Amino acid sequence: MNSMLKASVAALALGVASTSAFADGLSGDLRIVSDMSNPAPRAVMEGLVADFGAANPDLNIELEIVDREAWKTQIRNALTANAPDVVNWYAANRMGPYVEAGLFEDVSDMYEDGSLPGLEAVKGAMTLDGAQWGVPYTFYQWGIYYREDIFNELGLTEPTTMEEEMANCQVILASGRKCYAIGTKFLWTAGGWFDYMNMRTNGFDFHMELARGEVAWTDERVVQTMANWAALIEMGAFIDDHQSYSWQEALKFMTDGDATAYLIGNFAVAPMRDAGLDDSQIDFYQFPLIADVPQGEDAPTDTFHIPAQATNKDNARAFLAFVASAEVQTAINAGAALGQLPVNADSSVDADEFLEQGFDMLSTNAQGGVAQFFDRDFPAEMASVGMEGLQEFMVFPENVDDILARLEEARQRIYE
């Protein structure tokens, strides 16, 4: 008994030591496979490895960066055969298949033993079956990005309710522009609109019930969501032929001034700036209110995980603690790096118009709750059937009954 106590105290001390000093003393190997393949994230990932390596000179770190899209299917092989020690993935339901198959390491111990100070707020997104399966490293807000200069020209102000939103839209349409750019060729952008229409019409809790398959798609509350959405579609608020564009291609309508707003994640700011818009021309507002329900927001979180079959789990845990620490979070999410929001409550948000607004919105004005995104909150099969139906709805809103019946049929099969 005594010796056991001693051992556990020693282990605890060791744990604290290794986290407070992820700075030194690690040796052996650490093999990381990352999906941060776009230019800015890639530089961040390489920087992280360089810094971690500099602090642990005896540690042999091997970093492999794979294409972000390809990783969505490759991860399965990577986790089962010759698993690396650290991998990237996404929070919430997207972890489901790997958690169920026992391929992700349970890292609840890190949340309990104090290795991850400042992460209490985001713990929920990493929790499945009562345990935590990884650490987040970045997240970003969704909301309406709009052309401030065109709003000024037309004498419009940021709306807070759907009536104001539609009144604005009427003015925008009268000026020969479209209200919203969107590209639904790859479907998920339509999922973003549904998330917001449903969370504003029926509230965050209802949206999550729908995601968990507890409510029928043919429920009159969902029908109401679709009716609210159809009102926008039928007034011609969205650009034509959006089913033929990717979200990047549709961005051109906004940068050319043919559409005035875009419901999208904060990652769209960088390409807008690259296209020549400056911060006096773009601005951001929270998706307007529809019903009197607490606002829920989409804020997808990207994560690091340890495969269950990893060989250097202690080194991997130290790396996860390093990535999630307050200073590192401040540095990698800065405007010049990832340009997103830090997950650690103790880190600071970079002085950037959009990051500040987004952080403010999520910390003070998302009382309903924070969702991940349609394709991360809904199970994979429901998400793919659902987004296809939502794309069809945006082109042929009159097919709504048929679409909802089809989704309901899929729900009954998928969640059984």
Add this chain to the structure above:
Amino acid sequence: MSTSTHRSWYKRNEIAVTPWLFLIPGIAMFALYVIIPIFQSFWISFHEWDGLGEKTWVGLDNYERLLGGDRKFETSFWNNLKWLVLYLLAIPMGLFISLFLNQKVFGIRLYKSLFFFPFVISQVVVGLVFSWFYLPGDQGLLNNVVGVFGLGPYNILGSPDTATYGIIAAGLWPQTAYCMILYLTGLNSVDPEQVEAARLDGAKGHRMLWHVILPQLKPATFIAFVVTIIGALRSFDFIAVMTNGGPFGSTRVLSFYMFEESLSEFGFRMGYGAAIAVVLFFIMLGFIGYFLWSMYQDEKGAR
């Protein structure tokens, strides 16, 4: 006498055994990569499996769902039929172009290679070029051309009624070139004496083509038919590049649906994907069986 009894077993059976020895590597590879996976697909299609955990035996459930009114399956099946029928247009078009090009004028080789060019470039590139050609609004070349005549604008790939036809048209471009080259080589072996004799008998124009030239091109037609059917069933690349199965799944074919269910980002329903593969296998087996049978009939007739 004594030498013959002392010859080794191999020496005695050399003539019977040697062909099999040469065939073994090929048979082993074919079995490993083709025959065994076919039976594995059959096996997987009776299960529910996410590719990671344990397989769950579900019997014929996958087939009941697939053939019992899965709308995605029905759309894919009809699209496959559209591909099979319309893709065959490549054969008469290829024949027409080859007749047109089968003449001796200056630079004809250059013209032939230009016509053959679309078959040389990757299908992915052809798909991309056509999707730019079809771009909606006033961005695409097509809408600019029909706009001159006061028509359009059309969104060919964005409308569920036209998207599949748009992709098939893109596919016909390289396939026509392929059929053309088959017919050009076929035309080289047309017997000039028969043409001469037919001409003396007063045959010309389409009668000459139908009764004298075409019968001699029968081997080329047969091959063109086979490669076109196979090409129609391999339409995956065009669909993936041009519409990704959309809009709202209206351009899926069976192979694309199988890929989506089993290997795409939101897929990994291996059992259901395997069931689609099995159905596709039997459809293809029907065609292949027909070709083997007709080849057999031809050879029997030739004997």
